[in-house]
Amino acid sequence: MKVIKKKLKTKEKESEERKRIGEISLIPESLDDLWHLKHVIEEGDLVYSVTYRRIEEATDKIRPGKTEKKPLRLGIRTESIEFHKFSRRLRIKGVIEKGLDTELGSYHTFNVEPGVELSIVKDWKEHQLRRVREAEKAVASPDVIVVTIEEGEAVAGIVRQYGVDELFSIRYGSGKGMGRDEGSKKDFFFEVLKQLKNSFLSAGAEAIVIAGPGFIKDDFFSFLKEKDVELANRARIEQASSIGMSGFMEVLKRGAVEKLKKEERLTKEVKLMDRLMEEISKEKGGKAVYGKEGVSMALEYGAIETLLVSDEKLMKARVEEGEKESEIESMLEEVERERGKIVVFSTEFEPGKRLNALGGIAAILRFRIKPF
Numbered sequence: 001m002k003v004i005k006k007k008l009k010t011k012e013k014e015s016e017e018r019k020r021i022g023e024i025s026l027i028p029e030s031l032d033d034l035w036h037l038k039h040v041i042e043e044g045d046l047v048y049s050v051t052y053r054r055i056e057e058a059t060d061k062i063r064p065g066k067t068e069k070k071p072l073r074l075g076i077r078t079e080s081i082e083f084h085k086f087s088r089r090l091r092i093k094g095v096i097e098k099g100l101d102t103e104l105g106s107y108h109t110f111n112v113e114p115g116v117e118l119s120i121v122k123d124w125k126e127h128q129l130r131r132v133r134e135a136e137k138a139v140a141s142p143d144v145i146v147v148t149i150e151e152g153e154a155v156a157g158i159v160r161q162y163g164v165d166e167l168f169s170i171r172y173g174s175g176k177g178m179g180r181d182e183g184s185k186k187d188f189f190f191e192v193l194k195q196l197k198n199s200f201l202s203a204g205a206e207a208i209v210i211a212g213p214g215f216i217k218d219d220f221f222s223f224l225k226e227k228d229v230e231l232a233n234r235a236r237i238e239q240a241s242s243i244g245m246s247g248f249m250e251v252l253k254r255g256a257v258e259k260l261k262k263e264e265r266l267t268k269e270v271k272l273m274d275r276l277m278e279e280i281s282k283e284k285g286g287k288a289v290y291g292k293e294g295v296s297m298a299l300e301y302g303a304i305e306t307l308l309v310s311d312e313k314l315m316k317a318r319v320e321e322g323e324k325e326s327e328i329e330s331m332l333e334e335v336e337r338e339r340g341k342i343v344v345f346s347t348e349f350e351p352g353k354r355l356n357a358l359g360g361i362a363a364i365l366r367f368r369i370k371p372f
Contacts, residue, residue, distance in 0.1 A: 001026055001027070001028055001029060001033045001036065001132065001135035001136050001138075002026060002027040002029055002136075003024065003025070003026045003132065003136055004025040004026060004027065004117070005023070005024070005025040005119075006022070006023075006024050006025075007022045007023045007024075008020040008021065008022035008023075008024070008124060009021060009022055020123070020124040020129065021122070021123050021124065022121065022124070023119050023120065023121045024119070024120050024124070024132065025117065025118070025119040025120075026117070026118065026119075026120075026132070027115065027116070027117045027118075028090075028112065028113075028114050028115075028116070029114050029115070030114055031085065031088055031114070031160065032135070032138065032160050032161040032162065033114065033135050034083060034088070034089065034090040034112065034113075034114070035083055035085075035160070035161065035162045035346075035348075036131055036132070036134075036135045036161070037081075037090055037112070038081055038082075038083040038090060039128075039131065039311050039314070039315070039344070040120070040128045040131055040132065041078060041081050041092060041120060041122075042078065042081075042122065043078055043079060043080070043081075044077065044078060044122075045077075045078045045120055045121065045122040046075050046076070046077055046078070046097065046098070046120075046121040046122070047075065047076055047078055047092055047094070047110065047118055047119070047120055047121075048073060048074065048075045048098065048118060048119040048120075048121070049073070049074065049110045049112065049116065049117065049118040049119070050071050050072065050073050050074075050117070051071070051072055051073075051074055051108065051110060052069040052070065052071055052072070072099055072100065072103070073099065074096050074098060074099040074103065074108060075096070075097050075098030075099065075121075076092065076093075076094035076095060076096050076097065076108055076110065077094045077095050077097050078092055078093070078094040079093055079094045079095065080092075080093045080094075081093075085165070085348075088113060088114065089111050089112060089113045090110075090111075090112040090113075091109055091110070091111055091112075092109065092110040092112060093107065093108075093109040093110075094107070094108070095107055095108075096108050125329060125332075125333075126332075126333070126336060127329075127332055127342060127344065130342075131344070135161075138161060143158055143159070143203055143204060143205040143206060143207075144158070144159045144205065144206070144207045144208070144209060144257050145157070145158050145159075145167065145196070145199060145200060145203065145205045145207070145208050145209070146158075146159060146164070146208075146209045146211060146247075146248055146251050146257070147192070147196060147208060147209070147210050147211070147220075148211050148212050148240060148242070148243035148244060148247035148248065148251075149192065149210065149211075149212040149216055149217050149220055149243060150212045150213055150214065150216050150243050151214075151216055152171065152172045152184075152188060153170065153171050153172070153243060154168075154169070154170045154188075154192045154243070155168075155169045155170075155243050155244045155247070156168050156169075156195070156196060156199060157248055158199070158203050158205060159248075159252075159257055159266060160348075161266070161346070162346040162348040162349065163266070163346055163348035163349030163350075163352075164245070164248045164266070164349065167195075167199040167203070168195045168196075168199060169244075170188070170191055170192055170195060172184070172187070172188040172191060185219070186223075189219075189220055189223045190227075192220065193223070193224065193227060193228065193231075196208070196231070197228065197231060200231065200234075205234075206234065207234050207235075207236075208231070208234050208235035208236070209235070209236055209237075209238050209251055209256050209257065210224075210235055210236070210237050210238070211237070211238040211239065211240035211243075211247055211250070211251050211256070212240055212242075212243055212247065213239075213240065213241050213242065213243075217237055218237060221235065221237050236256070236259075238251050238254060238256040239254075245350060249270055249350055249351075252266050252267045252270045253267070253270045253271060253274070255267060266349060268343065269343065269345050269346070269349065269351040269352070270351055272306065272308060272343060272351070272364070273308075273345075273351040273354055273355065275364060276288050276290070276308060276362055276364055277354075279364065279365075285368065286368065287305075287364060287365040287366070287367060287368050288362065288363065288364050288365060289362065289363050289365065289369070290358040290359055290361070290362035290363075291358065291359035291361065291362070292327070292328075292359060292361060294362075294363075295307070295331060295361050295362065295363050296331070297369065298363050298365055298369055299331060299334055299335070299338075301369050302338050303363075303365045303366050303367055303369050304335050304338065304340040304363045304364075304365060304366070305340060305341065305363070305364050305365055305366045306340065306341040306342075306343060306363065306364045307331070307332065307335045307340055307341070307342045307343070307361070307362075307363050308343055308345060308355055308361065308362045308363065308364070309328065309332070309342070309343075309344055309345065309355075309360065309361045309362075310344070310345045310346075310347050310352050310355045310356050310360045310361070311344055311345065311346055311347055311352070312347040312352070312356060312360060313328060313356070313359075313360030313361055314326075314328060314329070314344065316360075317329065328361065331361075340363075
């Protein structure tokens with residue numbers, strides 16, 4: 001994310017809440033940046049961007065010809081935001097408030113893609129500003145493809161800040177036992193290499209992790225070094241007990257991606273969720289709570305070390321409670337005042353889905369508290 005301009009000031013009488021009001025102009029540079037913006041822009045925000053619209057002009061012709069679309073800078077009052085992962089765009093719909101007089105009051109949709117500049121005018125909450133800062137820092141991080149492979153089967157995905165997007169899945173022949181048939185094995189490896197190279201080039205990735213159980217991953221890596229030295233130089237091997245989504249999570253948990261990619265958001269989420277579940281499973285309860293009631297009680301004790309909240313929980317709270325500040329966002333601000341950490345989980349990825357199953361909000365504590 002490239003931030004071009006910031007014009008923010010502290011709201012009067014609310015400085016203790018660390019809220020800011022004003023405008024931030026920025027350019028999203030990746031699919032990850034669009035995902036971040038989905039969770040920054042809210043209903044009621046004023047968003048500016050350059051768009052193309054047909055402008056009716058006075059003419060003497062009875063049947064005027066088709067007018068050309070012209071670039072206009074419009075400001076719309078946001079009513080809905082949609083993140084379209086596969087078409088790589090963010091759709092922001094609302095009523096035009098700023099622009100040509102003839103356009104005011106009509107509906108318009110910005111189709112924001114990487115490289116499109118926009119300005120957002122709103123009351124900025126601290127966790128939203130933090131998200132923008134994180135996206136700024138992550139701009140130089142390389143994209144990493146994880147290939148999980150076993151006999152006759154391979155699943156590959158690319159690591160995003162919001163989760164792992166599956167790139168391809170291959171099931172070849174009978175699978176188990178194919179290792180004894182060298183011809184089938186080579187055919188399988190050729191197919192994996194073909195799909196991997198296409199994905200690597202189209203995604204603009206910079207590194208590859210090859211993972212899986214047994215020795216097939218090692219055999220494939222040797223095959224890769226023989227057939228495509230350049231691609232092999234971008235790859236490293238990692239142990240995993242399974243393939244697919246569970247294999248991706250295992251690779252992240254081991255920190256293999258961290259070594260290749262500065263962005264560590266997903267690895268942090270996997271480790272935090274494991275730590276939370278470990279504390280919850282302890283006899284008589286450990287240093288963890290979940291659900292709104294449990295977190296509220298922990299806040300009263302000043303016991304929260306790290307607050308875990310899903311992006312879906314945050315968005316639902318905004319919709320359900322309208323323009324006023326949601327109870328969940330008040331909790332976030334209270335945690336910040338108590339010098340606790342906050343991690344917003346992506347529900348595009350497994351740890352975020354597990355957190356949603358616990359009510360969408362949980363906390364790891366500094367000390368145990370009495371059960372509520």
